[in-house]
Amino acid sequence: MDDEGMKIGEVAERTGLSIRSLRHYDDVGVVSPSGKTPGGFRLYSERDVERILLVRRMKPLQFTLEEMREFLDAAENPDSPGARATIERVHEEARNRLAKLRQRVGYAEEFLGIIEEL
Template identity: 50%
Template sequence: MRDSGEHMQIGEVAQRTELSIRTVRHYDDVGLVTPSARSIGGFRLYTEADVQRLLVIRRMKPLGFTLAEMKELLEALEVLDDPAATAQARTAATEAVHRCHARAEDSCERLRRHLAYAQELTGMLAEHAASPTSRA
């Protein structure tokens, strides 16, 4: 793991997060993850904290979270990590995390059901592929 002060270029960040460079740029454009710095040539430079934010987004995307919901959770996590945050801000952030957690649980349950259906189908197809019968 990198030191939090060391910067990475977008290609390395894309590789580490398993996101495309285009996707990382898009998340910058919509304000989800802004690079911590820019090189003299204007290239985006990211820190380990930026990578962690991208990983949160990557985990949320397959669960159907919107960009607005992703932003809300990222902001809530920032508040909860900030020792100087007010009690009121921490309460609101905790509530946002609870909402996202409940939504993630629901999405996981739906995905488990879909996976079970897919496994049933592949099992059925494997049986038919292993012993083809002639149907007239």
């Protein structure tokens, strides 16, 4: 990254997310770049990339964009009113969703085993 920040293509490559997704996250206020070039191109800081990576980690657990935004805001400002409750709620929900996801993966593995025996 240079002193000005990373352009969206570099961030997409680093995070494994599409440019379209990154633009959407900016449009809906989940993760907005810290800066812009004089020509209006988005410039992302390392902190922005860390936030994007948290979103990427929340996606498989099917959190909504609003839930992601609430969690990210709470995580960045843990002493703000309601932040601890939000973090705890998301933590519990993530544990529940992960358990369900693991169960579905188990079913998929069983199915694959059945197919391989045919």
